Amino acid sequence: MRAIHTLYDHIVVGAGSAGCALTRRLVDAGRTVLLIEVGDRDDNPAIHDPGRLWELWNSPQDHAxxxxxxxxxxxxxxxxxxxKVLGGSSALNGMxxxxxxxxxxxxxxxxxxxxxxxxxxxPYFKRSEDFEDGASYYHGVGGPLPVSxxxxxxxxxxxxxxxxxxxxxxxxxxxxxxxxxxxxxxxRTIRDGRRVSAWTAFVQPVLDSALLTVTTGAAVTRVLVDGGRARGVELLHEGRTTEIRCEGDVILSGGTIGSAQLLLLSGLGPADELRTLGIGVTADLPGVGANLxxxxxxxxxxxxxxxxxxxxxxxxxxxxxxxxxxxxxxxxxxxxxxxxxxxxxxxxxxxxxxxxxxxxxxxxxxxxGRMWLRSADPTxxxxxxxxxxxxxxxxxxxxxxxxxxxxxxxxxxxxxxxxxxxxxxxxxxxxxxxxxxxxxxxxxYHHQVGTCRMGIDRMAVVDPHLRVHGVAGLRVADASVMPSVTSGNTHAPAVMIGERCADLILGAQL
Ligand SMILES: Cc1cc2nc3c(=O)[nH]c(=O)nc-3n(C[C@H](O)[C@H](O)[C@H](O)COP(=O)(O)OP(=O)(O)OC[C@H]3O[C@@H](n4cnc5c(N)ncnc54)[C@H](O)[C@@H]3O)c2cc1C
Structure with a gap:
């Protein structure tokens, strides 16, 4: 994984279900991307063996x-x-x-x-999919994600x-x-007896691309907002704090807990609560953390x-x-x-x-329900x-x-x-x-959603283009934007959200 050294088109925070799909589509479109993951590489053999999924709970790869x-x-x-690993919850889930x-x-x-x-x-579900039964009105083939x-x-x-x-x-x-x-x-998202996470499906195949930089073991602690626009992120990596900037959008794909936590730490949330914690208010967004x-x-x-x-x-x-x-x-x-x-x-x-x-x-x-910060400490x-x-x-x-x-x-x-x-x-x-x-x-059932709800009302956090209300250049793309949880497991919908976010950024549409 390349050293962080340059200015990127985009920064994606979180290499989970949505973040990996999004990163892949941006790279395929010729954009330079820095993908930042707080967890480590997916070296634990239990990740790849579908029979060992419960061993991953409370492991170093679990936020727990x-x-x-x-x-x-x-x-x-x-x-x-x-x-808490490359692949995010798709590296721990039931497939x-x-x-x-x-x-x-x-x-x-x-x-x-x-x-x-x-x-x-x-069309976005179909674009990701490589379905064993072949193509049909409801199913796709040739996409990065095998469904068997x-x-x-x-x-x-x-x-x-x-x-x-x-x-x-x-x-x-x-x-x-x-x-x-x-x-x-x-x-199932299994091929040849092995788990296929969003990381192995979407990002690993393009890891050699000069357009892509991936950093692991690095926590984003704040979005840098300047003049009403997101300009980059603050990163805690190996005990050092760094600021990294990008030209285009910063996209939070930290998941239902991680993305809302990061917005709150960045002063984007219910103003009164932020002030009580000593966090400066960037935008009063009462819906951040609600609707959990x-x-x-x-x-x-x-x-x-x-x-x-x-x-x-x-x-x-x-x-x-x-x-x-x-x-x-x-x-x-x-x-x-x-x-x-x-x-x-x-x-x-x-x-x-x-x-x-x-x-x-x-x-x-x-x-x-809701989630909230206990303190301004990002850890x-x-x-x-x-x-x-x-x-x-x-x-x-x-x-x-x-x-x-x-x-x-x-x-x-x-x-x-x-x-x-x-x-x-x-x-x-x-x-x-x-x-x-x-x-x-x-x-x-491990299907937490909703803390950065998409919508047009006062409590909505992102608009239907996944742009955070009140700040330019900042989007959220993961399970947190779901207004209400889908009727079933949430990995495929999170991947679809990542796919759609890429097209919204690129101005493309299927
Ligand atoms: C045990 C378990 C079993 C499940 N079983 C299934 C199943 O069988 N089928 C199914 O469809 N769904 C299942 N799910 C749900 C599904 O996996 C999740 O809904 C989906 O993966 C969520 O995707 P996401 O992109 O929103 O977030 P995630 O995949 O959780 O990705 C978020 C990533 O962001 C990283 N991150 C967070 N904050 C930061 C930060 N500040 N800086 C840097 N990185 C950060 C995290 O470490 C993580 O890697 C399961 C989930 C779990 C936990």
Missing amino acids: YTTEPQRHASGTQVFWPRG IYVRGHRADYDNWAYQGAAGWSYDEVL RNHSPNPVTAAFVEACQDYGIPYNDDCNGQDQLGVNLIH HDHTLAPVVWESARPVPQGTANKLEAHYFAKSEPTLSVPDLQPLMSHVPVPVPDVNVPEEGHGFSVLAGTIRPLSR QAPALDPAYFSEPSDLAAMVRAVQQVREIGEEKSLGDWRAREVAPGPYVRTDAEVAAYIKRTLLS
Whole structure:
């Protein structure tokens, strides 16, 4: 990786899902780019082996955040792993490729994000993609990001897919196609048995380009704003502070936590809060850090009646999309099957090979929280409060998800595999008991979004061109700009945001 020595067209902060896609497209267009990542290179072999993803939690490649005690979830503090490495969270994630529902994007556009309707973002998903089944109306080929199918699922996963159908959930071969509803084997960002992160897909292939400089182990601590325009960044690298300037836009792709933290440290946020911390106000942007939200999970675990084989890929092989209430217009549940028993607080779960799990999950939360700085020290983690279940309907949907998953676990097709349910277990039966169990065992689905919300209202942080309100030459491109979380996993949407940001900067359009 080249020494930092020159003036660049662009500085991209954060080599995660969006930052890598954006960097690649800018370099392809002939722009000089400095890509700055606070984490290190992706040398840890566990990153590349899809079966070892849980080893990465609390590793040096993990920012390893924890939320504030959750007021509406019995005070539980929820662990939030986040990538701190080339590839960002795409180097730590479950490798599940899901775009979300058409309605997600149409709703963004309806709320003021012109240009982000489903029909307008679909070409960007397709441009990134290299789909194993070939090109179609919904899928692309030849893009940097391989999307593959699982041709040898674990037999207990295959039985789960059958059990969902016994229960009445339709089989859907392609939840990224015309319809999302139904059960299927997951589409994955895996090629030849190895994880493909945004870094390995987008940036590694152009690392030799003279237009690209990548620096690792360097934290951006402030955006330099002069005369109402972003001119560069302040960088903390090997104990030294440096200022680096660029000609064109500075783009923050630090993720939902990193980008909002950086705006606040740069004096872009709620003016009163910034003054209290002794940070000079550059622009009063009350929405920075607000609108923090996430998807939730709760574990259901069974002991198996016979040994469960190890599996050949990642440990998350199937999922289904369903509605917690038949009257809903779109799915709000996405439970996730794992052929290993996941840990549950205060429960003796079976060892690997002797059980299996389904993580009951919801994907259309209405609860909204916020994040804020504890101090002006850039090395101190911000306070994170997603306010899980502050909207009671979110807890009700989770209860329905857990009860539905337990009913599926009792279906005929899982009969040969199921010995007994160990969590929640036989003493947790009523909806009230399940709600208490969910609050106690609550897990994040790791889909935090929304702290630099895109829009046109007073609380919006960026406009539909991803430009920060009130400062020229500064954009945000990552999961933080999502006005509301997409209905599914968020890596593919974050990549799409990076792709679109590049075209917005270049003045191009698909
Ligand atoms: C454990 C886990 C499992 C997940 N599973 C899935 C899944 O299976 N499928 C899916 O679609 N999604 C999944 N997700 C979610 C998905 O990976 C993220 O939503 C997505 O990667 C976010 O992309 P991003 O570009 O917003 O941020 P990130 O990918 O998190 O990138 C941000 C980068 O910026 C860097 N950075 C931050 N601040 C600074 C700074 N000041 N200076 C320099 N660098 C900085 C960070 O270190 C990081 O590398 C998972 C996430 C996690 C954590």
